[in-house]
Amino acid sequence: MSDFYQNVFEVVRQIPAGKVTSYGAIARYLGSAGSSRMVGWAMNLSHHQEVFVPAHRVVNRNGLLTGKIHFGSPDEMQELLENEGIAVENDCVIHFKELFWDPIKELL
DNA sequence: ACGTTGACCTATA
DNA sequence: GTATAGGCCAACG
Secondary structure (H helix, E strand, C coil), X not given: CCHHHXXXXXXXXXXXXXXXXXXXXXXXXXXXXXXXXXXXXXHHHHCCCCCCCXXXXXXXXXXXXXXXXXXXXXXXXXXXXXXXXXXXXXCEEXXXXXXXXXXXXXXX
């Protein structure tokens, strides 16, 4: 496994419960700014990872749950988010700005 | 081997 | 403020 994906999984794993982040933030944190799509591929591989990766805490810049369809069930992601106290409506994270967790600022 | 697609983001009009 | 274009790199057909 490339270090890139491993790093992505590690960052995603460090996301606190009840918080969310965006692909671009992770990509920028890894230094591969602009390659946010690779983060998405990394999430795709997260299912194959043995360790649990809270991919449901990762959403796009708009706070839209674009990758919910890649879960076991499209509703599973929303269920997980609501289970952590994150309000989700119309596939959008409510108070996304407040729940946003930037690895660059927080994790640094 | 080439072309298209994809869990995206930034920039310009 | 919305709309369109370009870029990025890897996987799939």
